[in-house]
Amino acid sequence: MKTRVIAVVAKVMDVPLDQLDETSSPDSVENWDSVKHMALIMAMEEEFGIQMTDSQIIKLWNVASICEAVGQSLPQMTD
Amino acid sequence: MATLSDKAAATEDSPGGMPQRSLETPDFLLAPFQDGDISDEYVAWMNDPEVVQYTDSRYVQQTRETIGAFLRSFDGRNAMIWRIIHKPDGVYIGNCLLRVNWLHKVAELGGMVGDRRYWGKPVIAQTFERLIRHAFQDLGMEKVTGGTRSCNYPAVYNLHRIGMTLEAELRRHAVQDGRRVDIALFALFREDWEARQSA
Numbered sequence: 001m002k003t004r005v006i007a008v009v010a011k012v013m014d015v016p017l018d019q020l021d022e023t024s025s026p027d028s029v030e031n032w033d034s035v036k037h038m039a040l041i042m043a044m045e046e047e048f049g050i051q052m053t054d055s056q057i058i059k060l061w062n063v064a065s066i067c068e069a070v071g072q073s074l075p076q077m078t079d
Numbered sequence: 080m081a082t083l084s085d086k087a088a089a090t091e092d093s094p095g096g097m098p099q100r101s102l103e104t105p106d107f108l109l110a111p112f113q114d115g116d117i118s119d120e121y122v123a124w125m126n127d128p129e130v131v132q133y134t135d136s137r138y139v140q141q142t143r144e145t146i147g148a149f150l151r152s153f154d155g156r157n158a159m160i161w162r163i164i165h166k167p168d169g170v171y172i173g174n175c176l177l178r179v180n181w182l183h184k185v186a187e188l189g190g191m192v193g194d195r196r197y198w199g200k201p202v203i204a205q206t207f208e209r210l211i212r213h214a215f216q217d218l219g220m221e222k223v224t225g226g227t228r229s230c231n232y233p234a235v236y237n238l239h240r241i242g243m244t245l246e247a248e249l250r251r252h253a254v255q256d257g258r259r260v261d262i263a264l265f266a267l268f269r270e271d272w273e274a275r276q277s278a
Contacts (some may be wrong), residue, residue, distance in 0.1 A: 054229035
């Protein structure tokens, strides 16, 4: 899942994949402004077929927190 | 409960009588409101449903009188409000404010960009960073807070952007477009701000 999250971030922020990791955030990615932050939320919801809650969205600030929110929103996997 | 001695100490510690002053960022001048500063554009912003969509101002028809009453609640010491002026072109684009609790050394910040041409630009980030520096360096605050409705994603972004951390969520605390929504409360402590400055 982390690889897919990073791929979406790279596409929305228009930065190379190899410049992103779990710690990447608006503090480290120059293109990551408020408009792209909104676009990123929508792109994540589309990519994973989920709808995040306001409570999850307000905690999104870096790739790691996005992975956590996406993981919470995905249907629980069963064997 | 605050005692009389607490209040006396707070008065001694606070720069009582110090006039609210202008502040600057690289791109903006923050000018204290003066009599006569209730401009036509300010009245128009306060009646623009998109500008005030996340505030309770949207429920009242705003006039020079209602805005004047609001501005009179800022005494320049316990509550301060500034006009945000874009320095390169001298355009007045919005307001920002600080409410100060001298007793507990906590300040709350707020702001709005009324001129839509400046939406999506780092107006709030720059002005809030300046207000935070003013609060810690000049006013001696120990903590600065900010809050917004959780569905106001651009505001949440800005609060993160200036280094604040989410401190609490007040669940279903307000009504927005017919649904109950949470309030997100953010905060920044002096030591965290100082660490961020030296990073």
